[in-house]
Structures are given as structure tokens and as C-alpha cells.
Amino acid sequence: MDGQHAAEKPSCIGVMDKALALDRDGGDVVHLEKGEPDFDTPPLVVEAAVDALRNGHTRYTTSTGLLELREAICGFYARVHAVDIDPERVIVNSGSSPALLTVLLAVLAPGDEVVLPDPAYSSYRRLVELAGAKPVHVPTRHYDFRYTADAAAAVIGPATKAIIINFPSNPIGSTADANLLTEFANLGPLVISDEVYQGMSYTDILDPTILSVTADAVALQSFSKAYAMTGWRLGYAVLPPHLVSKVKAIHQDGFVCPNAFVQRAAIAALAHAEEIFDGWRGPLRERRDLLLAGLPELGFEIPCTPDGGFYVFAKLPPGHNDSYTFAARLLSEARVAVVPGPEFGPDGEGYVRLSYATPAPRIAEGLRRIGSFLTKPPSPRGETHGQLSAR
Ligand SMILES: Cc1ncc(COP(=O)(O)O)c(C=O)c1O
Structure with a gap:
């Protein structure tokens, strides 16, 4: 029903x-x-996928993604954001959506609350509910749809387990500087930062990632938007070290591993990201x-x-x-x-x-x-x- x-x-x-x-x-x-x-999708990415298929990359891979891909992801963060990340903190999945689901299943229990902006990408509230928790919305209309840490702080309570942020945002298109990310990180609960629209902006500078202000947050990324690869299904979560084993366990049982040849294509995409x-x-x-x-x-x-x-x-x-x-x-x-x-x-x-x-x-x-x-x-x-x- x-x-x-x-x-x-x-x-x-x-x-x-x-x-x-x-x-x-x-x-x-x-x-x-x-x-x-x-x-x-950029032709060089298509070529890499075709080569991978021709070369037999058609089998299961390491559940969390090929080490070569996770190293390429860490190389991207080091090159573009000057942040050092251990590849063990990266779990690659078939898009950022399943990556978010695994994180929510790992951290939430019935009765927990997750703070998110209103308006926001509509899957957030449905995935939070699927994980048995309650979405708590932060109205933003009266602030010209700017999602601020002060507004989020006003709804945080003892049951708050996580805060979802999304910059550049869907549906507003707002972005965050490092100060705003720091303010969210300082609120206390785990910050889950959906950064899938990074790379689609109008300045030469890539928007900062939450990982540049703290290692104690989740960053979600995807090849869908900034590499025009929506139908390829590839994304990942970068996790705080203490969450890795729990998320990995859910990921292994629920998703096994991401597509082998798409992972190879993603390595090529990352090498040409800029x-x-x-x-x-x-x-x-x-x-x-x-x-x-x-x-x-x-x-x-x-x-x-x-x-x-x-x-x-x-x-x-x-x-x-x-x-x-x-x-x-x-x-x-x-x-x-x-x-x-x-x-x-x-x-x-x-x-x-x-x-x-x-x-x-x-x-x-x-x-x-x-x-x-x-x-x-x-x-x-x-x-x-x-x-x-x-x-
Ligand atoms: C804010 C936001 N996050 C995540 C997604 C889903 O991305 P993916 O293709 O990586 O699952 C979308 C898709 O529209 C989105 O708008």
C-alpha cells in the first residue's frame, strides 16, 4: 500500500x-x-572502457573498487584539493546513491534523526526513511535558500546522528566556501557532504571539499555529473577511518563490487579531470x-x-x-x-x-x-x- x-x-x-x-x-x-x-561522455573515457572490455576486464574486482582506481581518486584529491587520503577510506560503488545508502544503513538506527535542507535532492529524505530514521528539514526559503550552519544548529537535538549538506546544490545551485564547510563540521554530528556537482562551476577554482576541513566527515562523489557519465553508474564515498569496516560490510553484501570496465574508464577520466x-x-x-x-x-x-x-x-x-x-x-x-x-x-x-x-x-x-x-x-x-x- x-x-x-x-x-x-x-x-x-x-x-x-x-x-x-x-x-x-x-x-x-x-x-x-x-x-x-x-x-x-568524453571520448577518452569511452575509449578506456572499450579497451578495458577488449582486455578482459569483465570480472569481479575488489569489493571496494580496484586499488588502482582508489589510488587515482586519492591522487585527484591530492592534486586538486591538496588533501591526503588513504585509499582504504575510499569505497567505490555504482553511483553516489548506493554509496549514500550504505553510509546511512551503517550509521543510523530507528529513532535517529538526520538534518537536511529544505528544499533538497528528494532521494535524501526517502533514503533516510529507508534506513529507519527520521529526516528533519531545515527551512531555507527565508534566507534566499541559503543553507547555513546556524539554521541547521537550530534543529539539532539529542537524536541527531548526521547532517547532510550538498554544495553545489540541487536544486538551488548554491556553493560553499571552506568557512561554511568548517561551520557545518563544527556542529558535532557526522557531516555527509554530497559533492557530486563539483567540477560544474563557473570559476577556475574547484569548490572546496569537506575533506579539506576535516577527515571526520563523509564525502560523496560521482562520475555521473562532472564527467557526463550518468548511465555508467559509478561513484564513491570517502569515509572517516572509524566508519570504514561497517560500511564495507554492508557494501560487500549489498553491492558486491562496481563494474570492472567502468572502473578502468574512471581512472582515465580522473587523469584528465581538469x-x-x-x-x-x-x-x-x-x-x-x-x-x-x-x-x-x-x-x-x-x-x-x-x-x-x-x-x-x-x-x-x-x-x-x-x-x-x-x-x-x-x-x-x-x-x-x-x-x-x-x-x-x-x-x-x-x-x-x-x-x-x-x-x-x-x-x-x-x-x-x-x-x-x-x-x-x-x-x-x-x-x-x-x-x-x-x-
Ligand atoms: C544532489 C544529488 N546527489 C546525488 C545524485 C545521484 O547521483 P548518482 O548518479 O551518483 O547516483 C543526484 C542525481 O540527480 C543529485 O542531484
Whole structure:
């Protein structure tokens, strides 16, 4: 029963599915809902995977990932962030999502609480619940969606076991400097820092990692976003030494090991990380700036200018308050897909998330369509949530 209810809830994937169904019917949808880069995986990474397959890298590997890959990950942290990490602290998994799940299963018990921002990537609260604990949301709307350590401190209590942070963030695009990371680290409970959008930013400097301020936190990383490898499924957790054996035990039983040839491709990706990240910077900045200029002209407000990742979180124009109704009508009447803000938590009501993981000319077309949609009178039928959430 619960499972059925969950499947009916509006979700990011639900919007994507409906938008794709419209595409299949020749609907010509402008996709501003996607949570994955439209860039192709860099050819050198593809070549490394093909070579690995040809060379027989098709078997189980060490459960926590090839030592060569874990050393390459530590080499990346030493080179880019000037942080020394022991490869024994790295557990590679099939994406950051299973890596997060193993960490939550290792640290949480029923009755525990996990602090996270509202709005936030929606899987956090579901994975925390799956691990038997309770998500405790930190409302951020009144601080222009900035997630601060002071705001998190206000909800920390005796049952708080962990604090999830995410910079650059989904859905806001906010980033953190080393001072902010230190403030979170000093709060006391274990900090789990989701850093999967690092490498997709607009400055030459890579955002700092929590590992540069403390070894006593979890850093989650992924090849999905910054290396355009969502479908390859590879990510990892860097753990404080005291958590390694517990997480390793869950990882071994639940996930065995990540794909052998994908691990080989990841070694190549890490060797070229800086040039890969450099390649995204220009197009991402151009696309973001299109939205930052175009949305306010249409009456949207952007409380927090995104500095990283590829999302803009925008307040609906005057006269529009219900995010689901707005997104559903925009999709069916203007063929533009966006994600309703409450998908990321109750503080997102009245907002939508627009992704700029789509080429600039399509973003311009999306803005044009949103503009004509806003000049139309409301639909007489009044589209409802249900139609949007159909999966
Ligand atoms: C903030 C955040 N963390 C984690 C993930 C999942 O990443 P992965 O592909 O590594 O499982 C996503 C995907 O959209 C995300 O937005």
C-alpha cells in the first residue's frame, strides 16, 4: 500500500516520463527538467572502457573498487584539493546513491534523526526513511535558500546522528566556501557532504571539499555529473577511518563490487579531470546566463544566483502560486518541462526548478514558449497534480 502511494507521488522522474511520452507522440518538448548533463561522455573515457572490455576486464574486482582506481581518486584529491587520503577510506560503488545508502544503513538506527535542507535532492529524505530514521528539514526559503550552519544548529537535538549538506546544490545551485564547510563540521554530528556537482562551476577554482576541513566527515562523489557519465553508474564515498569496516560490510553484501570496465574508464577520466571540467565551464555559464537574464523579464524571481551545477530555482510570476499546476499546464500547453519546487520539500511551493543541461538555443526556445504561455488565460479545465505525476 505504501509502495503504491509512493509510486503515485509527483516526482522528477514522473515529469521526465510524461515529457518523454509527449516527445514520442511528436510533442517537441523543451526539456528544462533534466537532472543529467546533455554533454556526451568524453571520448577518452569511452575509449578506456572499450579497451578495458577488449582486455578482459569483465570480472569481479575488489569489493571496494580496484586499488588502482582508489589510488587515482586519492591522487585527484591530492592534486586538486591538496588533501591526503588513504585509499582504504575510499569505497567505490555504482553511483553516489548506493554509496549514500550504505553510509546511512551503517550509521543510523530507528529513532535517529538526520538534518537536511529544505528544499533538497528528494532521494535524501526517502533514503533516510529507508534506513529507519527520521529526516528533519531545515527551512531555507527565508534566507534566499541559503543553507547555513546556524539554521541547521537550530534543529539539532539529542537524536541527531548526521547532517547532510550538498554544495553545489540541487536544486538551488548554491556553493560553499571552506568557512561554511568548517561551520557545518563544527556542529558535532557526522557531516555527509554530497559533492557530486563539483567540477560544474563557473570559476577556475574547484569548490572546496569537506575533506579539506576535516577527515571526520563523509564525502560523496560521482562520475555521473562532472564527467557526463550518468548511465555508467559509478561513484564513491570517502569515509572517516572509524566508519570504514561497517560500511564495507554492508557494501560487500549489498553491492558486491562496481563494474570492472567502468572502473578502468574512471581512472582515465580522473587523469584528465581538469580539462574535462574546463570543457563544461563556457557552455554552462552561457546557458545559466540566458536563464538569469530571461526569467526575470518574464516575471520570475531568482532568490539565489546559482554558482555551480546546472539548475535555477525560480519563484513563479505573480498570479501563479501552485507549482504542480503551473508545471503541469506548462508541459501540456507550452511543451516545456520543469520540475515543481515542492518535489524538493515543502519550502519549494510556489517555485520551479529549471535545468540548463540543454543546449542554449533550446533554452531560448523554452523562454519564448514560457513567455507566450504566461500571456494566455488560464486553462478552463484547470490541470491537476495527478496528470503531471503519471508515471
Ligand atoms: C544532489 C544529488 N546527489 C546525488 C545524485 C545521484 O547521483 P548518482 O548518479 O551518483 O547516483 C543526484 C542525481 O540527480 C543529485 O542531484
